[in-house]
Amino acid sequence: MPERKRIALLIDCDNVSHNSIEGVLEELAKHGMVNVRHAHGDWKSQSLSGWIDRLHPHAIRPMQQFAYTKGKNATDAAMIIDAMDLLYSKNVDAFALMTSDSDFTPLVLRILESGLPVYGFGETKTPQPFVDACSTFIYTENLVAQKEEKSENHKQPVKKSRNELRKDTALVKLLRTAVEQTSEDDGWAHLSKVGHYISNNSSFSSINYGYKKLGDLIRASELFDMEMRKDGTAMYIRDARK
Template sequence: MQEAKKIALLIDCDNVSHTAIEGVLEELAKHGTVNVRHAHGDWKSSSLSGWADKLHPHAIRPMQQFAYTKGKNATDAAMIIDAMDLLYSGNIDAFALMTSDSDFTPLVLRILENGFPVYGFGQRKTPKPFVDSCSPFIYIENLVSSSESETENVSSPVKKSKAKLRQDTALVRLLRTAIDQAAGDDGWANMGQVASYIANNNSSFSSINYGYGRVSDLIKATELFKVELRNGTAMYIRDPKS
């Protein structure tokens, strides 16, 4: 049995909401064990009170960073140093960065160069360069629990409708290409191979950003493709246009 990945979660508390931390940890549990949980910020600031309430329940270690100079984000530098220390410790198999700040893009690229995956979590305002560099990137608005949504007045995640999905030309193009590349001579593609193609060629992609837990659910929701179950469990997809 393969040993679970050891994941380091680093949180930029100055730049991302605390409302989705439960969802982030649940998502990371699918990939391994989050044995390092560091929350960076100036804990003397009242703006982090929401985060302060999340530390103990989720075994998150607060990393104090004083704002030495007004207008300068010392948290970024401290978090980068923390990441590099962990990178060279030899005790981590993957990283997760919870931030909406594109300044961390070079850090992600550096970690990827060392062969470690980087799971990104941030708000929809997150700049595209950072989103595209992660593997994958998930918008935290899709991970907020219903109770947090009511308390913080945050919009609950909603599954995109068939019409909305079909209007997303980039998504449709990606799905068609993946199915075409994974298809056999009969035109049918195994769902597992389709998902692998997407992961290998668009690492930042996540079906969760469209409101669906799995790629297969997302594909079925578009109603653009033929779906067939074989042997009761194996799903195959075919593009009628091919």
């Protein structure tokens, strides 16, 4: 059995809500074990009161950073130093950055250069450069919706409709290119290869469209023919235009 990936989760508490932390940890559990959990911020500030209640239940270590100079974000610098210390320690196999601040884009690029993936989590206000730089990026509002669905009224998560998916030209291009690049001679592509191609070339996550799995999103788009092979254990897809 392969060893589980060790993930360092660094949280910029000044720039992201505490409401989605449960969903973030659930997502990261799919990739490995979150053995480092650091929450950066000035814990004397009343604005972080919501985070305080989330620390102990989720074994998150608060990292105190005083605001030495008004108007300067000391938390950013401290979090970057923390990330580089962890990178050089070689005790982690991946990073997760929970922030809506594009100032961390250079940090993401530096970590990627070392061969480690970076999972990004931030609010919909997160600037596109940071979103695009991450290996995978999930908008935290979608994770909050999923948590509320489980714990309160059991409503279905908001999913993009067939027409909404088709109108997203960037999404359609990404999916069609992935299928084209991974297809075999007969035009059919194994879904897992399509997923690998997408993850290697974008920060795409089906969760941002309301779907837990890539296959569910592709089925809803009706852009591709779908076929189950190998006794129903392998899904193959083909551009429906062919």
